[in-house]
Amino acid sequence: MTKSTHNTENAETVESLMDQAEALPYGAAQKLELLERAVDLADSLGDVQAGFEARQELTGAATMGGHPEKTLVAFAWQLAAWDKYGPSSGREELEADEYDLLWHYKWVINSLWEFPNISRTQIEAAFADFESRLERGGYSLRTVLYFRWKYAFFTGQLEQTEAWRTQWLRARKDDMSDCSACEAQFLTDYWVGMGQYLEALKAAKPILSGFERCAEVPHTTLGSVLEPLLRTGQLEEAMDAHVRGYALVQSNPSFLSTCGDHLSFLALTHNLEAAFKLLEKHLPWALESAHLMGRFGFFRSTLPLFARLRVAGQTLFPFRAPQGFPLEGGPEGHTLDALEGWFKTQLEDLATQFDARNGNAYFSSQLTLDPDLLERIPAVSIKSNKFSAKLNNWKGKA
């Protein structure tokens, strides 16, 4: 055991904790824990500069590791410190880069609507603050338009999305804009959400051909294209995307929703045992996550699994519930009825919270499965990562 990498005895310093954290990959709980200790230590020393720098790392690790709530807390402090001690405060007690700060602000903006308790008024106020900071910094407002478009889409204000998208397309691109891989990723999600499956596949093409990539791309994209591929009858291609994509996302909780895409895919293609395994593996993430939109997405992806089990006439749900799972099972496991009921209640509860905030019924409307999808999709046998040229072929077609 490599004890030296997390020596518990030697005196810790902010720097040593940050060094240790840097050596760990995104998604590792330990990375966050080390950075939180660094923040605590800096604060207890009253060192604003070190506290700012440790939080700078923490917001990144929290965002890339599936803890947007921690990003919010750390960023709120950073923004306050920036305003009070930063270069434009006239006090020059804090040395920091405006570009970095605003880039992290993007993560914060991008996550606000994922918490149903954050009101629309608060979100609007944050948009206004972000916009004025971008303006003062001389940046293009394209970034704001981009998030306005995302916000409208993710909160079901679908009558507005096209208008925002058009404005975004026309605005000047600058180095505050998302990279083209990330933009293509959202465009893919957008078209899937709008039911434009061919458009979605077109948007994903540069990513899937390996031309564009980024920290979370193609990781999420390979999940996003599963439904469009299934719906357009490209079953083998979908299986390839599943095999490639799941390997990339399975060990980082920030990909909870994408894991849901894979779960739903497995159930739809009649791979129920594999779907069970996936559910067992990622349910603890969903239960622990403060990212309620991610939880909603993951829970929602159990719908095809329950539907398929019903058709198969199964009454028991033979899965190993994670520790702390609120629903007690019998000696033989959970009954299908009880478990399906539990998930449905959770989903309805989440949908109610989101809809109340959003002022529409967008989330509730997602609680029923498209029966056509269930009926049309045949069994596709699971591939254990074997070479297949299929994906190359469909790239030509799409």
Place this chain on the structure above:
Amino acid sequence: MEHRFQVDLRGIIEILSEHLYSGPQVFLRELLQNAVDAITARKKLERIFQPQITLELKKDTDNTPLLIFTDNGVGLTEAEVHQFLATIGRSSKRDVGASTSGTGGSSDFIGQFGIGLLSCFVVSSDLHLLSRSAKGGGVVEFRGSPEGSYSVRNVPENELEVALEVGSRVILRAKPEMVDYFDFDLLLERGRRYGGLLPFPIYLLEDTKTVQINAEGAPWRSKYESAEAQKIALLEFGRGVLGREPFDVISLRSSAGDLDGVALVLPFTPSLAAKPRHVVYLKNMLLSEDAEDLAPQWAFFVRLVVNANSLKPTASREGFAEDSALEATRDELGQQLQAYLSDLSERNPEKFKQLLRLHDLSLRALALENDELFSLFAPQLEFETASGPMNLRDYQTHSSISQGGTVYYAGTLEQFRQMGKVAGAQNINLINGGYIYASELLERYAQRHPNVRVERIEADFFAQRFEELTVQERNSSFEFVRLAEQTLEKMGCGVELLHFKPIELPALFVTSAQQRFVRTLEAAQEVAGDLFSGVLESIKPSNLGKSSGGKVGLIYLNMSNPLIRRCLGLTTAPHGPDRLVNLSDEARVKCVLEVLYVQALLLAQHPLSSRELNTLTAGLGQLIDLSLKVSEVSRELH
């Protein structure tokens, strides 16, 4: 009226040299790629010819170093020179392949001819090329300047100083600041790296010296007398690549990607965040020495040196494009690395153990991905426990009686630190699940062994085992608990008085992850402006777990501890203000409680806030003051 775009060639060269290529020396790689493509194209026309490349270093009449690079590939006609050399951005080789064989596509070729030649401008003041096409015709000469003009002419045979067979000859004139790159040893070394695997000879000449750059070929393809001899040769080769002898060398072959080569097992433990960088060849030409993402994610214990014949290069020609062929290749390589591991564990358990120690984290990540290997490693993996590092097999043996076979672990390092002592006193050997992959491995272990109970515990697990007070104790401690609650309320800390082991421990502080989160959230709210203070209020968890009463932490005071009992004694029969030290019993107990609280935080290795630090300073000051007064008073009395 139609116009043509004007292109600033100098600007483009600058962009290429600064952004697309990894350094000036890549001109040699580009020339070799073009030559290999030309040879591939000629092979499609005439099956039998002896391919050959020569590099000759010379001095011009003005003493400027020259590099004359000659291949006997397919060559270029005058039309092709105009079409490919002078048209930047066209991937000309695709067209050559299609036109010469009618079937070959772009995948047969490595380079992008025109772009490759442009890289020569990085080191050479002009571009001079002579070529004779295999399709017939005489020698064509191309002269290009970095300003963007070029000339093409047919050269009469009698004008040629050195005869030119079918093929191309590129003559580079060193720019004054690039003279260092026209060096025999450097070209030999780079040439070996770039073209060492090519299956036809590459010669390097200067004056009377002639060396075949690639005489040795790929070491993993050579024939050896014995397996032992092969091993020694491959280890030696690995030393050349790593600068140190590798721990081991694994031969690789993958039908996906048509790949062969070796995996060098690193003789040191790499950083988890460092991406392994592999040496990759495409069709035996070096593509990159820093290719990432070729091996499976978990395989950060190896560096690969491989050649692939059917993977697609990226636009910069310095790695492979992320597509399904690469994915399949990665998968096949993964299977071979796994086969090596399971084979090693049977064949040489001692060496396998060494490997486990050296590449602990890599193998943990792998064990999580592969059930078969999980069974192989899991019992041997060590975990940090309250009584030292221990593997799971030993852990179970040791704890089978005291813990009834249950495996207990703390989910985070912080919880492990908080609970370790108390757990020990309860005869529970706690495992630190906060170390990377530890929790995941333990949970997987439970899944694979349904008869083994694996339980993740939090501090309230012990609280449930703590002994409640008797009715009498409860009554007599009422005042003490009230006082403790009052004292610690301003710290946001709740109080419980119970009996627990070890009795030497007066107080135990516990906080859940969520309570801790609220603690930091509230601290941020204090400094944040209205906007974010409000946003944070919205995401504040409303339910902080059972019996927390909205507190951010809980302190267990130990009724079995003598110090606590004495404090309690002071509160059951309180005196008024002590006439000797002028401090009431109540004030003294408060002071002790504050110090105990901070001490409990420290014991839990909990970072102190400035307020807690102040409490400690004030409390200690008061206690010191008190003890001094007591001794002064007792001296007066004597």
